[in-house]
Amino acid sequence: MRFVILGAGRIGLAHVDTLMKLDGVSALFIADLDSARAAAAAATVQGAAFGTIDEAFSWKPDGIVIAAPTSVHAELIVRAVQAGIPTFCEKPLAESLTSTLAVVEEVERHDVPVQIGFQRRFDAGYVEARRSLAAGEFGELRRMHMVTCDPTPPPAEYVPVSGGLYRDCHIHDFDILRWVTGQEVASVFATGSNRGAEYFAASGDIDESATILTLNDGTLVTLQGSRYNGAGYDVRMELAGTRGNRTVGLDERVPLTSTEPGVDFPSGTPWGTFQERFTDAYREELAAFVTVVHGTTPARCTPRDALEALYIAEAASLSRVEGRVVMLAEVRASARVEARI
Ligand SMILES: NC(=O)c1ccc[n+]([C@@H]2O[C@H](COP(=O)([O-])OP(=O)(O)OC[C@H]3O[C@@H](n4cnc5c(N)ncnc54)[C@H](O)[C@@H]3O)[C@@H](O)[C@H]2O)c1
Incomplete structure (x- = not known):
């Protein structure tokens, strides 16, 4: 399956490293507002592609991992579920209670699984x-x-x-x-x-x-x-x-x-x-997300849990x-x- 990672900062780079070693992951596309960061992250993975956020969505991934700053989680999750793409998003779900409530409602209107990154x-x-x-x-x-x-x-x-x-x-x-x-x-x-x-x-x-x-x-x-x-x-x-x-x-x-x-x-x-x-928990949560994308298991931590x-x-x-x-x-x-x- 093909995965996009949005955000190649502290946690995003760790997720790139983890994802590329998981069974079931065949290709990665890394996007970051800072294109040099996306390019540097892609250089660490053989065959990984990189580009803009729009290009990442056009690449038609099976799953998206959002590791961008909290301030953009809401817009990226909504964009992903509206495109019908199973999504993993780092905690917290959004910046404020009001926007978190809005995201939860929007996600629950779609039949698209979303897993939140509470790795504990x-x-x-x-x-x-x-x-x-x-x-x-x-x-x-x-x-x-x-x-x-x-x-x-x-x-x-x-x-x-x-x-x-x-x-x-x-x-x-x-x-x-x-x-x-x-x-x-x-x-x-x-x-x-x-x-x-x-x-x-x-x-x-x-x-x-x-x-x-x-x-x-x-x-x-x-x-x-x-x-x-x-x-x-x-x-x-x-x-x-x-x-x-x-x-x-x-x-x-x-x-x-x-x-x-x-x-x-x-x-x-x-x-x-x-x-x-x-380290082990981050690997297990992304391995679980791969099975969520595959349709084998439901998300263990939902947007409603994050709320x-x-x-x-x-x-x-x-x-x-x-x-x-x-x-x-x-x-x-x-x-x-x-x-x-
Ligand atoms: N689960 C955990 O233990 C854990 C640990 C650290 C951080 N986090 C969460 O992960 C998120 C990122 O934190 P970080 O410390 O890696 O931040 P960071 O600042 O190191 O990295 C964020 C990256 O996202 C990029 N970016 C900014 N806007 C973007 C956009 N619209 N689309 C794509 N990329 C964009 C930035 O250029 C940067 O490279 C935060 O929400 C944070 O709360 C979770």
Whole structure:
């Protein structure tokens, strides 16, 4: 099958590398607004073509992978589904709640599969957490703790267009929380601080976060985030039940240091980047997309899932700014009112 990749930046280049090694992928066409980037990416793959976005659509691919900036996701997804082409799009689905709602409605008007790039759904640890929880192997879920910490901050130009820490980064936690537990979030209380570069505060963003979420069944969840985690790239999820617990990300490379005498766990080199931590998950999600294009499986993460994760990110952003607990019902209701306007 023939695949187009739109956007040959950080994640796009990784997807080019992954896609070309997958069974079922016979040809690639790479398009980027910056034609030199598209050409350079195509040069890494034998026989890959490159060109403009219009030429990519005219090439009549079987599937499209969108790895362009968030600001153009909405228009590219709509163009792809209107052309009847199965689409994979990086998270988040769109820049705002209003445009996300519009894209979801447009996608659902067409019988064209769309998969959103929440790769944690394809990470072996999260897959096992979901399975063991559903099987009741550690009793009834009562508490969870999640962490997503970057070792170094993103560049200054990325922050103002990122949507902020909750929509850009913690949206991964919100999506995987729903997927692992099968629960919805009822309420959020979020706080954050500015301890790093001034460009975070200048954009109304934060670089450290702490959040409390309550799920519909009463399970309590704490979440921490940082753009300055000197120890390494730290992504974990701890689940505590009435008969035991499970932890995702507790491996030899987790960036933790024990103070206990004689304990040398973890002994590996700490994870340094999201690319290395999730290499296998990125491969699995694109392998799954190939089967979606083939018509063998449905998309594991749909635009509606992306909308649900964004509702939680909106609630967290509002909670932080207004210093109060925000019910998800409030965010859903105001989104519906805005969409009617
Ligand atoms: N799932 C993940 O873990 C993950 C990780 C990083 C980034 N992302 C997401 O991937 C997207 C891209 O992020 P990035 O860090 O690779 O950005 P980037 O800035 O490194 O790359 C974006 C590329 O898209 C090109 N581009 C701009 N407009 C375009 C258009 N209309 N059509 C085609 N190409 C266009 C740019 O020239 C650039 O080469 C963002 O939405 C981001 O949220 C997801």
